[in-house]
Amino acid sequence: MAKLRVELGLDRPDDVYDMLMKTFDGLTEDQSELLMAKLILVLTNHIGDPQVLAEALTIAREGVDGGTWAKRSFRTVAPTPVRKEVA
Amino acid sequence: MNQETHPQHPYVPAEEQRASTRRRHPVVICGAGPVGLTTAVGLARQGIPVVLLEKDHTYSIGSRAICWAERTLDIWNRLGCVQPILERSVTWSIGRVYYQAQEVYNFDLKPSADHKHPPFRNLQQYEVEAILYRASQESGKVDVRWGHQITGVRQESEGVVLSVQTPGGTYELEARYVVAADGAQSGVRQSMGLEFEGAVFESPFLIADIRMKADFPSERFFWFDPSFHPGRSALLHKQANNLWRIDLQLEPGADPDEERRPERVAPRIRAMVGEDTAFDVVWSSVYTFKCRRLASFWHGRVFFAGDAAHQLSPFGARGGNCAVQDADNLVWKLGLVLKGLASDSIFASYNEERIFGSDFDIMTAMRSNHFIAPQTRVRQAFRDAVLALSQKWSFVRPLVNSGRMSNPVPLLSSSLNTPDTDEFTQAMRPGMPSPNIGLDATQGGSSRWLHDELGKGFSALYFAQSVGDIPAKELEALAELANAPIPIQTRVVVAGSETRGVKLPSGVTPLVDTQGILARLCDARPGTFYLIRPDCYVVARWRQFDAQRVRRALDRATGGKVGDAQAKVETNHG
Numbered sequence: 084m085a086k087l088r089v090e091l092g093l094d095r096p097d098d099v100y101d102m103l104m105k106t107f108d109g110l111t112e113d114q115s116e117l118l119m120a121k122l123i124l125v126l127t128n129h130i131g132d133p134q135v136l137a138e139a140l141t142i143a144r145e146g147v148d149g150g151t152w153a154k155r156s157f158r159t160v161a162p163t164p165v166r167k168e169v170a
Numbered sequence: 171m172n173q174e175t176h177p178q179h180p181y182v183p184a185e186e187q188r189a190s191t192r193r194r195h196p197v198v199i200c201g202a203g204p205v206g207l208t209t210a211v212g213l214a215r216q217g218i219p220v221v222l223l224e225k226d227h228t229y230s231i232g233s234r235a236i237c238w239a240e241r242t243l244d245i246w247n248r249l250g251c252v253q254p255i256l257e258r259s260v261t262w263s264i265g266r267v268y269y270q271a272q273e274v275y276n277f278d279l280k281p282s283a284d285h286k287h288p289p290f291r292n293l294q295q296y297e298v299e300a301i302l303y304r305a306s307q308e309s310g311k312v313d314v315r316w317g318h319q320i321t322g323v324r325q326e327s328e329g330v331v332l333s334v335q336t337p338g339g340t341y342e343l344e345a346r347y348v349v350a351a352d353g354a355q356s357g358v359r360q361s362m363g364l365e366f367e368g369a370v371f372e373s374p375f376l377i378a379d380i381r382m383k384a385d386f387p388s389e390r391f392f393w394f395d396p397s398f399h400p401g402r403s404a405l406l407h408k409q410a411n412n413l414w415r416i417d418l419q420l421e422p423g424a425d426p427d428e429e430r431r432p433e434r435v436a437p438r439i440r441a442m443v444g445e446d447t448a449f450d451v452v453w454s455s456v457y458t459f460k461c462r463r464l465a466s467f468w469h470g471r472v473f474f475a476g477d478a479a480h481q482l483s484p485f486g487a488r489g490g491n492c493a494v495q496d497a498d499n500l501v502w503k504l505g506l507v508l509k510g511l512a513s514d515s516i517f518a519s520y521n522e523e524r525i526f527g528s529d530f531d532i533m534t535a536m537r538s539n540h541f542i543a544p545q546t547r548v549r550q551a552f553r554d555a556v557l558a559l560s561q562k563w564s565f566v567r568p569l570v571n572s573g574r575m576s577n578p579v580p581l582l583s584s585s586l587n588t589p590d591t592d593e594f595t596q597a598m599r600p601g602m603p604s605p606n607i608g609l610d611a612t613q614g615g616s617s618r619w620l621h622d623e624l625g626k627g628f629s630a631l632y633f634a635q636s637v638g639d640i641p642a643k644e645l646e647a648l649a650e651l652a653n654a655p656i657p658i659q660t661r662v663v664v665a666g667s668e669t670r671g672v673k674l675p676s677g678v679t680p681l682v683d684t685q686g687i688l689a690r691l692c693d694a695r696p697g698t699f700y701l702i703r704p705d706c707y708v709v710a711r712w713r714q715f716d717a718q719r720v721r722r723a724l725d726r727a728t729g730g731k732v733g734d735a736q737a738k739v740e741t742n743h744g
Contacts, residue, residue, distance in 0.1 A: 116547075120555035128565050 087138035175296055176228040181317030187341040194329060195221045196508050198345035200320050201352035203230060204295060205476030205493040207302035209349050211249045212501030214311035218508055221343070222312055223334060225319035225357070229296035229303075232453035233379045235490025236292050236409050241578035242494045243287035244606045244706070248625040251305035252287070258301070259293035260410050265390035267572045271397065274560040275570040284687070286606045286619040290575065294379070294409050295490065320352070323361040325470045347504060348472045351497070354460075356478035362469065366481065368462025369536060373543035374420040376429055376456055377484075379413050380439055382449035386414075392485075392572035394557055398441040403542050403572075405485070406442070413452065416442065417484065419543060426456035459483035459539045461532045468521040473500055480528040485538050485573025488531040495578065496524050502627075502704035506728060511656050516729030519586050527579040534574050541571035578603045581707060588701075588710035588723040595693040604706045611685060620688065621706060623661050623681055628724060629702050630660040632715060633694040637662055637672040637680050645675055647717035652677020656728060658701070658720065663688055703727060 093099045106122075107115050130136050186193040197213055199206045202224035210220045238255070246252040267275040281288035306312035321340070322333030329344045350358035391406040393399070402419035409415060418438055420429055428434060435454050443449060463480035467473060476493030483489075500520050506512035544550040559566040580601050581587070587600035598604065604624065608616020623629070632648070634640055640648075640662065651658040652675070661681035662674070674680065683689055692700055692711075701710040701723050710723035 116551045117555055117558065120548075120551040121559055124552070124555055124559060124566060124569070125563075 085138060086132065086135045087142070089142075175300070176231075177300075178227050179314070179316035181227070181337045182315070183336065183338045184313075184315055184318070184341065184343070186343060187336070187338065190341075192331075192342050192344055194344040194346070195219070196345070197221070197347050197349065197504060198223065198330075198332060198343065199349040199351055200224075200332075200356075200358050201350070201476075201478065202226075202299065202303065202314060202316075203351060203353060203476065203493075204235065204298055204302065204490055205497045206349070206351035207299060207306055208245065208249065208494050208497040209351060209475065209501055210306045210312045210314075211251060211302060211309060212497060213504060214306065214309035215249060216501070216505040216509075218311065218505060220306075220312045221345070222306070222314045223318040223320060223332075224314065224316050225352075227316045229299040231296075232377075232455060233294035233296070233409055233413065233415060235295045235298075235487070235493075236407065236415055237290050237487035237490070237575070238293060238298070238494075239487060239491040239576045239578075240285065240287045240289050240606075241576075241603060242491045243291060244621055245494055245498045246302075247286065247606065248621055248706070249305065251301060254301045254304075255293060255298060256287075256291065258297055258410055259291035260388055260408050261288060261291060262388045262390060262408060263289065264387075265392070265572075265575075267570055268391070268393045268396060269557045269560060269570075270395050272561055274557065275567045275572075277575075279575065283614055284607050284611060284616075286608065286616075286621070290487070292407065292409050294413060297410065320357045320361065323348070323358055323472065325472065330471045346471065346508065349500065349504075350472060350474045350478045351476050351493075352478050354477040354481050356474070358472065359464070359474065359478055362472065364464055364469070364474075366460075366462040367465055368460070368481075368532065369539075370462065371459035371483075371539055371543055371545060373422060373545070374424045374426060374429070374456055374458050376416075376418045376420055376435065376438065376454060378416045378418075378435060378439065378454035379409070379452040380416055380443075380449045381412055381452050382414060382443065382447055383412055384414070384443065384447050384449075394570075394572075396442075399438070404442060405572075418442070420456070424456075429456050430454055459535075459543060461536045461539065463525070463528055463532065466521055467496075467524055468517050473504075473517070473520065475500060475524075479524070480532065482528075482531055483535045483539050485542060486531075486535055487573075487576045488535050491576040492528055492531045495527055498705045499524055499527075503729075506656065512728045513730065519584065519729060523581050523584050523586075526581065526583070530579045531576070538571050538573045542573070584707075586703070586709055586727045586729070588719075588726055590711065592711070592713040594711060598692050598700070598708050598711070600708050600710055602708050604702060604708060605691070606706075607687060607691065609681070609683060609687060611687060624702055625704060625706050626659065627704050628656060628658045628727070630658050630720070631663050631681070631688065631692065631694075631698075631700040631702065632660050633663045633689060633692070633696055633698040635696045636664055636666060637674065639696070644715060645678065647715075648678045649675035651717065651720060654721075656724060658724065663694070665689070701727070 197220050199209055199222045210222050213220050243252055263279045265277045266273055279289035317337055319335045320332055321335045324331040329346050330348045331342055331344050334341055350356055388408045393404045405417040407415040435451050460481045464474055467479045475496035503516045503520055540549055541553055544553045556569045560570050582601035584601055606619050606621040609618040610616055648660045660678045663681045663683050697714050699712050699715045703709050709727045
């Protein structure tokens, strides 16, 4: 059962969007990237529930690379299969 | 080379080599490292003679595996060789992780008085090998052949023919089973044309043993971006005899041969330990993270164990501890098959359980690798974000990953387990390794430990109000189980010590649990019955003893009845 809120949760969407954007004002690309990562970590901790997070990640990933993203299970304890990958 | 730590074991021609006749051995092990020697001692204790071939003449060069986990100490305890390891090793429990100058995360793997062994002890690998080698020789069952190198492996229907090269020429010997414990560069693996699958990272690391008299505490230190090694990571960890492990991340693309040179190594270490501390570099090497394994650890009559089967990156002590768990898993299964008490089908469980175990270790090590040495821009950004936040915000600190220390992997989905049908708490469910807890807790320890009562084959814990409560018919059934081809030794666990006057059949002995420690661990009530494997994993448990169910669980835990899977085995390997 879906747990992520997918109806609008913001009272004043434009204000919130603006607040989000202004946080990045005056930053370089590298600094912006660091800020995004920090923000995601802070919000991830606030969400806590891995199922909500998994649903959010799935929505975010949708369409980013033309739909090659298969629906994955976000396992936390079971071993993942070893794949041939040379980083 | 230091003669004390690295005695030269001379090449001695084998008897069959001199006689020019091919002999057949029950088991030949390749490699005298921790896994080969643990396997040898484990088989010797079951009365099985072992030939162990080692291409070198001494123990490992460099400290290599240094942190030995509680589970590994428990295994060596069962094999009777943990005492010298405890005496020689150094103790530690605290790990500290720094980002720049600030401590951002720590953990404390405190020894517990309830457990015989602490979570970790540090001892350099060559010292462990020397101790295990002595144990193998004291057994009188292990023929270690130094300077004997495998050059060919040929599987025939009745056995494996090994070609061996020695300073005195080549010879062949035959084995019913071969254990390839000959390390990451395994000659057996190469002879059989098998390749690892998995991940190799590019980021190079310098690893070194240095000898110094320093008053750094016996703790694990890890730094991200320290002032003495800007932009990279560093580790310092104590070993025995004033030896310290140092691990320094190098610049991407660093030339390993260049970085190994003493003139390059010394300044890096001086920056780390300070100008005033005198030190000697005893050993150094350059490596990259590798997390990979064979697709199968079981190929006909050949088993792969330790680094020959899987390669793990450091920073979690998983390589050595994973390897010793391979040996512990394999030896009792090999013992049963060699004695004709189980069919080869039990080896499927070696493959299943140890692939599960090593995949867990590979997954855990990979996560640490990605954090310590991010290989992509976005991984780098998130890693840096965690470290930046961790300076002020404690909620982020558990994400700081400088390596997660090895722990035994529960085998909850093993096909050897009989799933629970009765209600119990989870701590000792089938597939859990039983901890080596004290049975009569006194201040600072215990005089009796659980594993002293287990691990000499299959054992059972039968909880009762008192020994006298067990009906004669049940005692008879327990005696039958104790005298079966695969015996089950039952411990009748009682709270009181008044066990006198009750005659128990052989193979059934009382175990006094005055303080109820074992009963609490096992969530036991009178009547509760646990079946435990020779390697101290729980395989089945019930609220009531039923000999028929116990026999069925034993069958299942030993891979089915003898002979019924032979045909399947012969076709079950590539």
